Amino acid sequence: MTNTITLPSPAKLNLFLHINGQLPNGYHELQTLFQFIDYGDSLTFSSRADGNIVLTTEMAGVAHDDNLIVRAARLLQQHTDCNQGVTISIDKVLPMGGGIGGGSSNAATVLLACNYIWNTKLPAATLAKLGLQLGADVPVFVHGKATLAEGVGEKFTDMNPPEPWYLVIFPNVHVNTATIFQHPDLPRSTPKLASANILASDLGNDCQKLVSKTYPQVEKALRWLLEYAPSKLTGTGSCVFASFETQQQAHQTLLDLPEPMTGFVAKGCNTSPLHNALQQYN
Ligand SMILES: C[C@@](CO)(OP(=O)(O)O)[C@H](O)COP(=O)(O)OP(=O)(O)OC[C@H]1O[C@@H](n2ccc(N)nc2=O)[C@H](O)[C@@H]1O
Numbered sequence: 487m488t489n490t491i492t493l494p495s496p497a498k499l500n501l502f503l504h505i506n507g508q509l510p511n512g513y514h515e516l517q518t519l520f521q522f523i524d525y526g527d528s529l530t531f532s533s534r535a536d537g538n539i540v541l542t543t544e545m546a547g548v549a550h551d552d553n554l555i556v557r558a559a560r561l562l563q564q565h566t567d568c569n570q571g572v573t574i575s576i577d578k579v580l581p582m583g584g585g586i587g588g589g590s591s592n593a594a595t596v597l598l599a600c601n602y603i604w605n606t607k608l609p610a611a612t613l614a615k616l617g618l619q620l621g622a623d624v625p626v627f628v629h630g631k632a633t634l635a636e637g638v639g640e641k642f643t644d645m646n647p648p649e650p651w652y653l654v655i656f657p658n659v660h661v662n663t664a665t666i667f668q669h670p671d672l673p674r675s676t677p678k679l680a681s682a683n684i685l686a687s688d689l690g691n692d693c694q695k696l697v698s699k700t701y702p703q704v705e706k707a708l709r710w711l712l713e714y715a716p717s718k719l720t721g722t723g724s725c726v727f728a729s730f731e732t733q734q735q736a737h738q739t740l741l742d743l744p745e746p747m748t749g750f751v752a753k754g755c756n757t758s759p760l761h762n763a764l765q766q767y768n
């Protein structure tokens with residue numbers, strides 16, 4: 487077995503997001519379509535015999551022990567009584583608080599990678615359940631297929647949406663997911679759709695209006711991108727995205743982007759790049 491492995495940690499987009507209600511525990515019932523993109527962080531793992539979990543890359547604003555990377559490794563180690571440790575480094579390119587799932591994706595990559603290098607052999611369904619303790623989106627990244635998520639995000643119906651080129655814009659502001667979900671003005675009663683109707687409809691994001699109002703930078707980014715193509719918010723933001731027929735059209739649009747916004751071009755993927763990369767180890 488290889489002792490050092492490098493794996494991708496891709497971003498996701500919410501192609502639509504509806505809020506159908508709120509549960510007594512405060513969490514929201516959602517319907518949202520997740521698709522992966524071929525753009526993200528890259529993590530390198532080396533097992534170690536001393537049992538320590540060490541992240542060697544510093545991440546601004548996130549303490550070592552709070553990092554989802556470290557927490558995911560500890561959770562798996564404790565759950566399996568594993569006595570091995572791991573050294574992890576990350577090439578971080580995904581903006582935090584952008585609604586593209588960077589932290590959740592990192593946690594999922596750690597769960598799958600450590601399960602492999604420690605030979606702990608947990609099935610994917612168990613890793614997904616463990617991941618849910620770390621964040622609502624971790625199970626989707628463990629699952630690795632474009633999927634309609636329902637409930638609080640844990641019930642999956644896999645879907646096969648088109649895989650276009652996307653231009654994703656980061657408005658240079660971080661949105662706190664909890665702040666948006668706690669806001670009294672968030673719409674919370676969109677009727678549930680039958681899964682068979684999802685791909686045929688042009689659906690929006692119920693957080694978009696509130697996030698645009700709360701964060702003028704998001705509104706500005708949306709207004710700018712809408713000049714080029716139909717655009718929407720992903721997750722609770724802050725990133726906004728639009729699809730293009732060709733990679734070149736998306737790149738051409740990116741060239742016009744005014745500062746301080748940043749952006750990138752990526753392809754939609756119905757199978758996660760992480761799962762494609764893991765195939766070489768199975
Ligand atoms: C709504 C989504 C859609 O992708 O937004 P983004 O985070 O991607 O923007 C996610 O499911 C978010 O996932 P994640 O960011 O992992 O959320 P968590 O850490 O689990 O929860 C953050 C906070 O959001 C609220 N929350 C989250 C999920 C949910 N179904 N209902 C909620 O009310 C809760 O207040 C919770 O304390």
Ligand SMILES: Nc1ncnc2c1ncn2[C@@H]1O[C@H](COP(=O)(O)OP(=O)(O)O)[C@@H](O)[C@H]1O
Nearest residue numbers: 553554555582583584585586587588589590592
């Ligand atoms: N490895 C990590 N990568 C990104 N964020 C992390 C990580 N570990 C902890 N966090 C925390 O999680 C928050 C949400 O990050 P992220 O998942 O990137 O955003 P979003 O859920 O909006 O896509 C960050 O603001 C940060 O405080």
